[in-house]
Amino acid sequence: MGSKWNKSSLMGWQFVLLPSALILLFSFYPMLQSLLLSFQSGKGTVYQYVGLANYGRLFSDPMFKQAVLNTLLYLIVQVPIMLMLGLVIAYFLNMPKLRFKGFYRTAIFLPCVTSLVSYAVLFKSIFAVDGILNKMLMSIHLIQEPVAWLMDPVWAKVVIIAAITWRWTGYNMIFYLSAMQNIDPSVYEAASIDGASKTRQFFSITVPMLKPIILFTAIISTNGTLQLFDEVVNITNGGPGNSTMTISQYIYNLSFVYTPNFGYAATVSYAIVVMVAVLAFLQLKVGGEKQ
Amino acid sequence: MKKWLSMLLLVSMTASLLAACGSSNSGSADKGGNEAGSGGTKKVVAWAWDPSFNGAALKIAEDLYKKDHPDFQLEVIDMAKTDLEQKLNTNLAAGVKDGLPDIILVNDPNIQKYVTAYPGTFADFKEKVDFTQFSPYKVDALRIEDKIYGVPFDIGVTGMFYRVDYLEEAGYKAEDLENITWDEYIEIGKVVKEKTGKYMATINPNDEALTSILLQSAGSWYITPDNKGNFVDNPAMTETLRVYKAIADSGIAKPVTGWSEFVGSFNAGDVATVVSGVWQIASIMDAQDQSGKWRVAPIPRLNVEGGVNASNEGGSSWFVLEESANKDLAIDFLASTMGSSTEFYERFLTENGGVGSFIPAFSSEVYNQKPEFFGGQAIYSDFTRWSTEVPGISLGMYTQEAKDALKNELPNILNGADLTQSLANIQKHFGQQVQ
Numbered sequence: 051m052g053s054k055w056n057k058s059s060l061m062g063w064q065f066v067l068l069p070s071a072l073i074l075l076f077s078f079y080p081m082l083q084s085l086l087l088s089f090q091s092g093k094g095t096v097y098q099y100v101g102l103a104n105y106g107r108l109f110s111d112p113m114f115k116q117a118v119l120n121t122l123l124y125l126i127v128q129v130p131i132m133l134m135l136g137l138v139i140a141y142f143l144n145m146p147k148l149r150f151k152g153f154y155r156t157a158i159f160l161p162c163v164t165s166l167v168s169y170a171v172l173f174k175s176i177f178a179v180d181g182i183l184n185k186m187l188m189s190i191h192l193i194q195e196p197v198a199w200l201m202d203p204v205w206a207k208v209v210i211i212a213a214i215t216w217r218w219t220g221y222n223m224i225f226y227l228s229a230m231q232n233i234d235p236s237v238y239e240a241a242s243i244d245g246a247s248k249t250r251q252f253f254s255i256t257v258p259m260l261k262p263i264i265l266f267t268a269i270i271s272t273n274g275t276l277q278l279f280d281e282v283v284n285i286t287n288g289g290p291g292n293s294t295m296t297i298s299q300y301i302y303n304l305s306f307v308y309t310p311n312f313g314y315a316a317t318v319s320y321a322i323v324v325m326v327a328v329l330a331f332l333q334l335k336v337g338g339e340k341q
Numbered sequence: 342m343k344k345w346l347s348m349l350l351l352v353s354m355t356a357s358l359l360a361a362c363g364s365s366n367s368g369s370a371d372k373g374g375n376e377a378g379s380g381g382t383k384k385v386v387a388w389a390w391d392p393s394f395n396g397a398a399l400k401i402a403e404d405l406y407k408k409d410h411p412d413f414q415l416e417v418i419d420m421a422k423t424d425l426e427q428k429l430n431t432n433l434a435a436g437v438k439d440g441l442p443d444i445i446l447v448n449d450p451n452i453q454k455y456v457t458a459y460p461g462t463f464a465d466f467k468e469k470v471d472f473t474q475f476s477p478y479k480v481d482a483l484r485i486e487d488k489i490y491g492v493p494f495d496i497g498v499t500g501m502f503y504r505v506d507y508l509e510e511a512g513y514k515a516e517d518l519e520n521i522t523w524d525e526y527i528e529i530g531k532v533v534k535e536k537t538g539k540y541m542a543t544i545n546p547n548d549e550a551l552t553s554i555l556l557q558s559a560g561s562w563y564i565t566p567d568n569k570g571n572f573v574d575n576p577a578m579t580e581t582l583r584v585y586k587a588i589a590d591s592g593i594a595k596p597v598t599g600w601s602e603f604v605g606s607f608n609a610g611d612v613a614t615v616v617s618g619v620w621q622i623a624s625i626m627d628a629q630d631q632s633g634k635w636r637v638a639p640i641p642r643l644n645v646e647g648g649v650n651a652s653n654e655g656g657s658s659w660f661v662l663e664e665s666a667n668k669d670l671a672i673d674f675l676a677s678t679m680g681s682s683t684e685f686y687e688r689f690l691t692e693n694g695g696v697g698s699f700i701p702a703f704s705s706e707v708y709n710q711k712p713e714f715f716g717g718q719a720i721y722s723d724f725t726r727w728s729t730e731v732p733g734i735s736l737g738m739y740t741q742e743a744k745d746a747l748k749n750e751l752p753n754i755l756n757g758a759d760l761t762q763s764l765a766n767i768q769k770h771f772g773q774q775v776q
Contacts, residue, residue: 093738094434094458112770113749179596200598201546203752286598289547291752292745306427308742309454309775312434 088316093309104317114318116292117300118325120207124296125275128211133267136219137260140226141252155227159220170284173213174200177285203293206286210294213281218274222267229263230256265337272329276322297322384414385671387444387659388429390422394620395446395657397693398494402678405685413674418442426451433459443665444675447491449482449656453738456485463490464661469672470680476698478733483658490660492675496698497618497655498728499554500637502625504539505716507613511536518638520650523555523584526641530593533613540612543603544594546751549744550654551588554616555581558652559643560732563743570743570771572764579764580645582754589755616640618654619696619724625714632714639727651730656698696724739775746771 091100108114143154161169176183177199184196199205233256241251257264279298282288288295288303297318304315389395396417403415420428425446432441447455456463465488472480472489479493503518511533521529530541544551556562561577564570572578588594595611597603607615608628615621625635639650659679661671678685679697686702689695702708703725711717750767754760 094430094455095436096458096460107773107776111773113745113774116749174599178598178602180602198596198598201596287547289748291546292749293752303741303745306423306430308745309738310430310434310458 084316084319087313088320090313091311092313093311097313100313104314107314108317108321113292113295113300114297114321117295117297118321120294121276121278121296123207124211124214124278125272128214129268129271129275131211132215132219132271133222133264135215136222136267137226137257137264139219140223140230141256143223143227144230155224158223161217161219162221164217166280167284169217170213170281173209173216174285177209200286201290203290206290206294210281210285213285214275214278217281218271222271225263225267226260229260233259261337265333268333268337269330272333273326276326276329383410383412383667383670384416385444385667385674386416386418386442387446388418388420388425388442389446390420390425392417392419394495394693394695398679398689398695401688401692402674402685405678405682405688406674409677413670415674422448429455433462438662438664441662441665443662443667443671445660445662446494446657447660449479449658450736450740452482452490452658453485453736454740455660456490457738462663464663464668464672465489466491466661466672466676466680469676474681474700476700476728476731478653478731479656479658479698481733482656482736491658492680493698494658494679495620495656495695496728497620497653498696498724498731499558499616499618499640499652499654500720500724500727501640502607502615502617502621502635502637504610504613504631504634505636506634507533507537507539511613515636515638520639521641522644522648523641524587524644527587527591527593530588530613531591534593537613539610540595540606541593542588542595542614542616543597543606543612544589545597545599545603546589546755547598547748548603549747551616552581552585552747553744554640554652554654555584555643557732557734558640558650559645559648560734561647562734562736562740563747564735564737564739564771566735566737568737568739568775570746570768572743572747572768572771575764576645577643577647579760580643580648582760582764584643586755618656620655620694622720623694626712633716635715636718637715637720637723647732649730649732651727651732653728653731690721696721696728698728700729739771742774743771746774 088104089099089101090097091104092098139158142148143151143158148154175181178184179196179198179201181199183199184193187193188196197205199209237255238251241255246254277298278296279302282294282296282299283302286294288299301315301318301322304311304318387399389399396419399415399417403413406415407413426448429441429445432438466483467487467489470489470492472493475493476496479496480489483489483491483493501518505515508514508518508529511529513529513532517529526541533539533541553563556577559577559580561575561581562571563578595606597606604624604627606612607625608631610628610631615625625631640652642648642650659675661668661675665671679699681699683699683702683705686697686699687705687707689697690702691707703722708721708725709719710721711719746767749770750758750763754763
């Protein structure tokens with residue numbers, strides 16, 4: 051009996067061994083390597099150890115501050131809007147009496163499987179100076195002159211936020227929808243009998259029961275927003291000025307657009323790691339207190 | 342049975358994984374041209390973007406070189422410019438030289454950056470090509486500490502393309518556009534806007550093309566030759582930003598947000614002039630219905646000492662990698678085609694509309710052709726004449742950092758912030774960026 055257990059355990063280890071080795075090699079080794087890199091500075095291949103100088107530079111770097119502020123703004127404004135919207139849409143799609151459910155679900159989920167670049171190009175043309183949005187707004191006489199959406203620091207941010215919301219709401223909705231389907235309908239029946247309104251049911255039953263899922267989506271959205279890259283690069287390329295640039299784009303610029311300083315780029319990457327860790331910790335503290 | 346199955350699965354998974362590694366290895370070796378080097382055939386590999394322009398130039402060069410070297414082979418690997426730069430940077434930074442080509446196309450503002458960041462990586466051409474035959478400002482860009490890294494290729498000498506019909510409607514003749522300053526340009530623009538309803542130009546606060554053109558026309562650049570910020574106490578910079586703000590404030594410029602909108606604005610006939618590099622000819626000629634309506638004049642000049650009516654936008658050069666297995670062959674190939682052949686430049690102009698910086702070719706017949714699209718104006722000979730007037734500058738290695746520092750402050754400048762203070766801010770920002 052004992053030897054059989056050993057054999058099957060051995061078989062298990064064999065399965066785990068290869069993936070573990072690959073994870074060590076392709077995930078943990080680069081992480082360690084980039085940590086070491088963040089203590090070096092220089093141009094291209096001309097490097098020297100500078101200790102914590104890169105981390106010191108981080109705090110006096112106006113471009114980094116700008117990128118962090120932009121990214122945090124996206125996070126604070128966009129994530130709550132998106133999660134609320136996802137929740138509300140999921141609630142409506144979960145209504146038993148709704149017709150063409152399949153169609154709506156597909157339509158709302160579709161944006162998140164479209165190609166990042168093609169949707170960015172689409173948004174760019176919608177918000178162009180002679181784009182369709184300006185034409186519509188002018189034809190209903192809401193504005194007199196076309197608005198240069200992507201050239202105004204505030205509007206450009208609004209466009210980015212709209213773009214990410216459009217793309218990722220459906221993704222979060224799917225999580226909420228599947229969670230809602232696990233809520234026993236009898237809970238709602240009981241609430242109805244007790245005279246609770248639909249709105250009351252939503253806030254007092256649906257939302258509390260979805261709490262772990264909401265926490266999960268909040269963490270992955272935070273994580274995703276802190277690494278935001280494609281939308282900004284393709285829609286505004288960080289402009290106007292640097293008013294929409296994100297931290298990821300800054301890392302890209304430091305490595306491939308500017309005279310390459312991979313050491314400092316690694317330092318900025320570690321700043322994202324720290325921010326993701328801190329925010330996830332805070333969210334777990336706030337959202338998961340009762341567990 | 343189960344155990345046997347799972348064992349099989351494991352083995353097949355491992356095998357397929359290793360197979361994938363193997364095939365990708367051999368693939369990259371092939372691209373790097375190592376096989377060719379050891380195999381004895383005379384094959385050279387080049388990386389370039391834009392197959393219809395840069396790639397086509399290589400094909401013409403190959404064609405010419407093959408006349409004397411029948412066994413010569415050239416493989417052009419086409420990729421997007423940003424992909425090429427990213428791939429080159431990652432390979433060099435990782436110290437992996439196997440996957441790299443023999444010849445690579447380099448955008449001029451990147452020259453000094455690459456040479457300094459990756460010392461010993463690129464081959465010296467000083468003894469291989471007669472550089473006195475090229476426009477001096479192109480050679481200046483390639484010269485770093487008495488070495489000359491590469492063969493000058495296409496140039497971006499600028500001109501002011503204009504719609505002769507719009508300007509005539511506003512009451513201007515060709516002579517009125519010769520040798521003008523930017524302030525005169527703005528005045529003309531106001532009249533054009535009033536009489537025709539068309540914009541004079543486009544403006545894109547997120548694009549530094551215009552400021553670069555203005556600076557170089559006065560022999561200045563964002564950075565000094567010793568790679569310091571050149572924003573404070575630089576009359577050309579102050580004047581550039583004053584003119585830029587004046588254009589934005591005057592209402593003569595149509596706001597555009599990107600390249601396609603920029604091209605769209607003149608293809609749709611929204612603007613009366615386009616100040617751009619010679620390579621813009623192709624995009625302008627895309628609007629077939631506007632044939633005969635376009636002409637080219639010299640660009641306006643800055644009203645500062647040394648300001649001329651000629652400048653440059655963009656341009657690129659060919660580099661050879663020092664450690665390439667076919668280094669000598671690659672150098673000889675470039676030197677005897679793009680580095681010395683008038684025939685190459687004649688064909689490049691006729692077949693692809695490319696204007697090089699090889700001076701002996703300028704006297705050739707094809708440079709005197711008079712395209713119908715430009716009303717029979719000998720535009721190429723005009724452009725080449727202007728190209729000899731472009732002030733030579735050192736592009737330095739931090740052009741992109743400097744442009745970003747400027748971009749960061751540009752919205753404030755356009756909103757009327759004090760220019761001296763703004764320039765000091767940019768200088769400080771730039772200093773922090775390049776430490």
